Amino acid sequence: MTGAPVRRGGPDLGSPTLRELARPGRRAWTFPVLDVPLVELPAEHARSAGPSLPEVSEIDIVRHFTRLSQMNYGVDTGFYPLGSCSMKYNPKVAETVAALPGFQRLHPHQPEETVQGALELLWMLERALCEVTGMARVTFQPPAGASGELTGLLVIRAYHTKNGNPRSKIVIPDSAHGTNPASVSLSGYQVRQVPSDARGLVDVGQLEKLVDEDVAGLMLTNPNTLGLFEDEIEGIAEVLHRVGALLYYDGANLNAIIGRVRPGDMGFDVVHMNTHKTFATPHGGGGPGAGPVAVGESLERFLPKPLLGFDQDSGRYYWDHDRPDSIGRVHGFNGNFGVLVRAFAYVFGHGRDGLREVGERAVLNANYLACLVMGDYPLAFPGRPMHEFVSTARPMKRHGVRAMDVAKRLIDLGFHPPTVYFPLVVEEAMMVEPTETESKETLDAFAEAMLQAAREAREHPELLHEAPVTAPVRRLDEAKAARELKLRW
Amino acid sequence: MRFAPHTDDDAREMLAACGLSSIDGLFAHLPPGVTLDRELGIPAGLSEMELVSEMRRLAARNRHADDLVCFAGGGAYDHYVPSIVWALAGRSELYTSYTPYQPEISQGVLQILFEYQSMICELTGLDVSNASLYDGPTALVEAVHMATSATGRSRILVTEALDPRFLQTLRTYGAGEHFEVERIAADKGVTGVEGIVGEPAAVVVQHPNGWGNLENARDLFGAAHAAGARAIQVFDPLSLGIVASPAELGADIAVGEGQVLGNHLNYGGPYLGVIAARIQDVRRMPGRIVGETADVDGARGYVLTLQAREQHIRREKATSNICTNQTLMAVAATVYLAWLGPEGLRELGQQCLAKTRYAAERLSGLSDTELKYPEAEFFKEFVLRTERDPVAIQSALIEAGFLTGPIVGDDGLLVSVTERRTREEIDAFAKAFEGATQ
Numbered sequence: 001m002t003g004a005p006v007r008r009g010g011p012d013l014g015s016p017t018l019r020e021l022a023r024p025g026r027r028a029w030t031f032p033v034l035d036v037p038l039v040e041l042p043a044e045h046a047r048s049a050g051p052s053l054p055e056v057s058e059i060d061i062v063r064h065f066t067r068l069s070q071m072n073y074g075v076d077t078g079f080y081p082l083g084s085c086s087m088k089y090n091p092k093v094a095e096t097v098a099a100l101p102g103f104q105r106l107h108p109h110q111p112e113e114t115v116q117g118a119l120e121l122l123w124m125l126e127r128a129l130c131e132v133t134g135m136a137r138v139t140f141q142p143p144a145g146a147s148g149e150l151t152g153l154l155v156i157r158a159y160h161t162k163n164g165n166p167r168s169k170i171v172i173p174d175s176a177h178g179t180n181p182a183s184v185s186l187s188g189y190q191v192r193q194v195p196s197d198a199r200g201l202v203d204v205g206q207l208e209k210l211v212d213e214d215v216a217g218l219m220l221t222n223p224n225t226l227g228l229f230e231d232e233i234e235g236i237a238e239v240l241h242r243v244g245a246l247l248y249y250d251g252a253n254l255n256a257i258i259g260r261v262r263p264g265d266m267g268f269d270v271v272h273m274n275t276h277k278t279f280a281t282p283h284g285g286g287g288p289g290a291g292p293v294a295v296g297e298s299l300e301r302f303l304p305k306p307l308l309g310f311d312q313d314s315g316r317y318y319w320d321h322d323r324p325d326s327i328g329r330v331h332g333f334n335g336n337f338g339v340l341v342r343a344f345a346y347v348f349g350h351g352r353d354g355l356r357e358v359g360e361r362a363v364l365n366a367n368y369l370a371c372l373v374m375g376d377y378p379l380a381f382p383g384r385p386m387h388e389f390v391s392t393a394r395p396m397k398r399h400g401v402r403a404m405d406v407a408k409r410l411i412d413l414g415f416h417p418p419t420v421y422f423p424l425v426v427e428e429a430m431m432v433e434p435t436e437t438e439s440k441e442t443l444d445a446f447a448e449a450m451l452q453a454a455r456e457a458r459e460h461p462e463l464l465h466e467a468p469v470t471a472p473v474r475r476l477d478e479a480k481a482a483r484e485l486k487l488r489w
Numbered sequence: 490m491r492f493a494p495h496t497d498d499d500a501r502e503m504l505a506a507c508g509l510s511s512i513d514g515l516f517a518h519l520p521p522g523v524t525l526d527r528e529l530g531i532p533a534g535l536s537e538m539e540l541v542s543e544m545r546r547l548a549a550r551n552r553h554a555d556d557l558v559c560f561a562g563g564g565a566y567d568h569y570v571p572s573i574v575w576a577l578a579g580r581s582e583l584y585t586s587y588t589p590y591q592p593e594i595s596q597g598v599l600q601i602l603f604e605y606q607s608m609i610c611e612l613t614g615l616d617v618s619n620a621s622l623y624d625g626p627t628a629l630v631e632a633v634h635m636a637t638s639a640t641g642r643s644r645i646l647v648t649e650a651l652d653p654r655f656l657q658t659l660r661t662y663g664a665g666e667h668f669e670v671e672r673i674a675a676d677k678g679v680t681g682v683e684g685i686v687g688e689p690a691a692v693v694v695q696h697p698n699g700w701g702n703l704e705n706a707r708d709l710f711g712a713a714h715a716a717g718a719r720a721i722q723v724f725d726p727l728s729l730g731i732v733a734s735p736a737e738l739g740a741d742i743a744v745g746e747g748q749v750l751g752n753h754l755n756y757g758g759p760y761l762g763v764i765a766a767r768i769q770d771v772r773r774m775p776g777r778i779v780g781e782t783a784d785v786d787g788a789r790g791y792v793l794t795l796q797a798r799e800q801h802i803r804r805e806k807a808t809s810n811i812c813t814n815q816t817l818m819a820v821a822a823t824v825y826l827a828w829l830g831p832e833g834l835r836e837l838g839q840q841c842l843a844k845t846r847y848a849a850e851r852l853s854g855l856s857d858t859e860l861k862y863p864e865a866e867f868f869k870e871f872v873l874r875t876e877r878d879p880v881a882i883q884s885a886l887i888e889a890g891f892l893t894g895p896i897v898g899d900d901g902l903l904v905s906v907t908e909r910r911t912r913e914e915i916d917a918f919a920k921a922f923e924g925a926t927q
Binding site: 004005015017018019026027028029031032034035036037038039041042044045046047048050051052053054055056058061062064065066068069070071072073074075076077080082085087088089090091093095096097100101102103104105106107108109110111113114115116117118120121128131132143144145146147149150153154157158177178179181182183184185186187188189191229231233234259260261262265266274276282283284285286287288289304327328329330331332333334335336337338339341344345346347348349350351352353354355356357358360361363364365367368371372383384407408411416417419422436437438439440468471472473474475476477478480481482484485486487488489 | 490491492493494495499500502503504506507509512515516518519520522523524525528529530531532533534535537540541543544545546547548549550551552553554555556557559561562563564565567571573576577578579580581582583584585586587588589590591592593594595596597598600601602603604606607608610611612614616617618620621623624625626627654655657658660661662664665666667703707729730731732733734737746753754755756757758759760771777778779780781782783784785786788790791792794795796797799800801802803804805806807809810811812813814815816817818820824826827828829830831832833834835836837839840842843844846847866883884887892894895908911912915
């Protein structure tokens, strides 16, 4: 049930780099003998000295990367309750189908006639995502959530510009993820922050004071970043729409409400989804993701181009480039297609019942786990959590123990820790998102580990300060890394 | 398909622990006005075998680079992907992990990214690389952002010979970031140095360029520096076994499409945005960067570093909004570059160059067909000009079993030849091309 990588003892402690493994003359590559005349590059274009890449054999490479993989924690090795990341199980069948040559070996410049199956897949996925979000059209170009945010904001900008004034401000909650304000800046807008109220929800009174006709829109997750449902969402939408501003739905927390609540029905005008969260595409140690953006009919004309088209009469799918109001291209080709194939497998494998059950089990798991641990880790806000909950490790501070110490101790106890110190508005925040993947037994074991860490914080705080001791390395000096920059061998 | 493991008894017990008797109780506080009172209009779920059948049906509606011989290029290339690349990048300890926020249990991904950064620096000759961006065109947007930040200027001079997808992407982001893009002419297939005038923030040169041609990059970057601009090169990582490196040519920032580094064609993504720069711009770099450090016992280890540049710390003042990147593609690139080594990279470059030259000679000798830029040197692709409609030629070639493209302008067809193509395939392609032009 626990899956943290552990330290190997003995003389092989630590992992050499490829460069340290290299020996001059060793090699892994093979190519056929050149069967056309050799050509020399003119001297002015030629490289003076070849790059100093490592020279290693194939078995060197295989053992090196296999060993490194064993120093890594993944969903396949254990429970991964990283809040706001929805680290659920990534179905193996999605890998099988994504590797079909009819998907994996498609060249992006192939004429439409030769990729009708790929376009049909995207069309079916688009219809499903429109149904899930309550929107009219989808662009698949954004390759990740933050790219989806920027795309959505540029769409909002194009909409207001078309109406005569791009406006200058975007409102975000103080609990927002860092990509929100960063995307706002890149889209040419200024950030206005609305505070949370005592319930951890958008302070609607403050929002009303902030919103005027220079506000282009509001970015919001719902459930919000504290894992709480913004139950005044209809009123919030009214405040924005009254002055002609738009509502942007950050789909980071869509997993909580899938099949039960649709962003479009809450009044949102633009929605991005994170396929690696809601639709279980593997996060790859940092990426790739895919960040499809869905919009209502009034914004469709501004979506990136080309946009997928379908001709009813001929039954033919095509890329529509003739879109004069489009914001343009946001990705080199048409987005992370290989990731979207995996998302398709998840959506259509689950179907309408399965998707609704996903949200229900995710919320059930978060509520159950919150009940088990809230005695020692009080909830930051009193409301009922949705798919994740934010606790605080503040009570441990008087024993000299911080949230990060608890996180590191959980590693010794075999678990990946929750997200810590986010959202920024909660002191000593610990943000826990179990997802629907986990069984009652796993949640019980994790809760027991959290409670053990809390006991130890009171009785043996040094165990937490010294942790981790079982991982491949102990606590790393981040200040040294930033001070003595060593970014390459 | 269902993956949630709860039995009915589990669900009941767990609800009871929360003081509830039904799942609906978990959602009772949601306003009724926004809750869906019907099922989603999506088909019922499928068993795994039904799903695989449906997806095989869709895949079978596509032609692809295993059933057509691929001479297509223009930013995505049919290079050979050795077996070990995805056997290792596909280790699920790596691909089912998140961004390495807890470094003690993420040393695998962190060390691989450190090795990736190291090899990108070796390839480009530059000082620093990040841990990946989305793809080549979005990497160029980030490079331009670095240049405007470094120079305090907003004019971006871009060669006309830049792959149009890069230009289109740059223009989209210019709307929000307030930089203006201007074109530099490229007559006879290469960029003219006389177009570099005024006080630009950056001069963007693709080398080899969007038509496959080698530019006079040293002169162009020299002129960029004389104008006080950052010199940005869009490069092909696989050219660098034989073609002079961005650092040798004088580039300050180099961005490339890393699909060629062990990643599949995937109909355009997921690919890999490569970026490298001189140390002067390290604090302007976008995205994750891995640094070496030590643990409390002095053992070597790796962490995400210089995070004060990034969105989760700096928020609206961050150098970029990127969070999720393309780490797994960078892992594949690291395995692939280790497999190639310095000799393999040189051999690969020589094979691309020689086979492309051979194909150009075969094709330009055909009636009605000539090289569009006969005076230019090229690396692994070139533009053919024909008197017939290139769209019709492309279709006829598919009938004959060959992929080409993209189409360039009204009368050009891009042909790309990687190390995978054999003399026999090139000869057959030339024959089919001749048939297609008549």
